Amino acid sequence: MEITDQCVVALTWTLKDTLGETLDVLDEPVEFLVGGQDLLARVEQALQGHTVGSRVQLHLEPEDAFGDYDEEKVFLEARSLFPPDLEEGMTIEGHALPQGTNPDAPRDMIYTVTELYPEHVVLDGNHPLAGIAIRLDIQVAGVREATEEEIGTGTCGTGFFRVQPQAPGNNLLH
Numbered sequence: 001m002e003i004t005d006q007c008v009v010a011l012t013w014t015l016k017d018t019l020g021e022t023l024d025v026l027d028e029p030v031e032f033l034v035g036g037q038d039l040l041a042r043v044e045q046a047l048q049g050h051t052v053g054s055r056v057q058l059h060l061e062p063e064d065a066f067g068d069y070d071e072e073k074v075f076l077e078a079r080s081l082f083p084p085d086l087e088e089g090m091t092i093e094g095h096a097l098p099q100g101t102n103p104d105a106p107r108d109m110i111y112t113v114t115e116l117y118p119e120h121v122v123l124d125g126n127h128p129l130a131g132i133a134i135r136l137d138i139q140v141a142g143v144r145e146a147t148e149e150e151i152g153t154g155t156c157g158t159g160f161f162r163v164q165p166q167a168p169g170n171n172l173l174h
Helices: 042-049 148-151
Strands: 007-017 022-034 055-060 074-078 092-095 110-116 118-125 134-145
Touching: 022 134, 042 055, 042 134
Parallel strands: none
Antiparallel strands: 007 022, 007 134, 055 134, 074 118, 092 110, 110 118
């Protein structure tokens, strides 16, 4: 079966930056919905027409991957607003930001705690790979028809590359 819109692909990959540093390796196949919200548009385009066993190599500039780094998505907040067990690397859904944080911080984003100081916390709403050109070496391990449920929701539930228009709906720190 060839890869088309509304099918599910099982992929493995190696993701590197342009200097050749490995950023991520997916050794075991993971399923993604093509034509939904699971993959970047350029990845979907490159996969079209391929079959099981195909290898696809891509170079993506930031605008085709996770966007340019935007300084306006970085916020310095008072440390006292956050729980004492907050750690660098944790993510916070925008709608769950504590009362008293900057009202200009969009509530439909996911923020990463990038720095902790005694009096302040740095929250970054950029994707961790924003501003980085990436190289993907993708192997197609499987292709199948998508279920009605997958098509209806626009996802297989995986979505490593999903660009979330809104943060998911709960108040958890991750």
